[in-house]
Amino acid sequence: MHCINRRVASQSLKAVCTARFASSNPSGRQPNEAASDQSKQERGSQDASREPERPPLPTQSSPSGSQSWLGKLLQGQHRTIETGHESHSRKLAKKGVIYEMQTHNVRPDQRAEYINTYGEFVEAALKNQKVESNLVGSWMVETGGDQDQAIHIWKYNNGYVAFDHTSKALREDKKLQDFQNKLGKSLRSRQNQAMLSFSFWGDPEPSEAKRIYELRTYTLKPGTLIEWGNHWARAIHLRKSREDGVGGFFTQIGPLYVVHHIWAYADLEARKDARDAAWSSPGWDDCVANTVPLIREMNSRIMIGNSFSPLK
Structure with a gap:
């Protein structure tokens, strides 16, 4: 119990x-x-209280205290894709004018014959009233690419109407067809692009001065053409003040979002001096920092004008 x-x-x-x-x-x-x-x-x-804060991305400052182009590039710039009710070409280009860039890859053993034949073709085309275009420039690549490559740029003042009329003439005119067939025998391949000119560059003007020409080609990310144009519209005067800017174009038919800039120099040393001087101009580093992130691919070719080229 x-x-x-x-x-x-x-x-x-x-x-x-x-x-x-x-x-x-x-x-x-x-x-x-x-x-x-x-x-x-x-x-x-x-x-948690002892965990250090993450430091900011490293930046560099110029002697004046402003952030350098490298710092801006590392940190990145806030970018937005502009929208609206007007096409990019209408916002960026001179209305009504079309340019054609022809790229011909020549057989090495036919180089001299090809250049002579193309000069004869240009003369015949300019005399043909059905051909509504003018040759802007004709060059052979010397450094930075296929050394047997020819670049020709034609201008159509009446836009796609002139482009269509000229294409029809090339298909139907027997004399022009004979030249086309003869040129074809000297080529490994050929391609063309229809382009518009950036309005802030202006039109290429003929020049008798003997110079070298640099063709810089940029393939941009889709949707960034307006931003590219906005930055270059502000920066172009920093280079054109040295009278080395020839023309700036962007494609409409062919590979899209491709931009071409053409510069002229007395020689390669003058090119180096002009490019170095650009970096001393206020605002040039901003242009580089803001446009480099827009690029997918870029290349540079040095060209020499052919004897019949309006740009020597």
């Missing part, structure tokens, strides 16, 4: 303690578990 009473008393005491613990610990955890969780939370808070 006494043993039974002691067991009952012990169970009653245990029930009271359990009830009191439950009222003070709604989570139902054992005291040692709650203490362990509290200790972990305190240690986590202390560790």
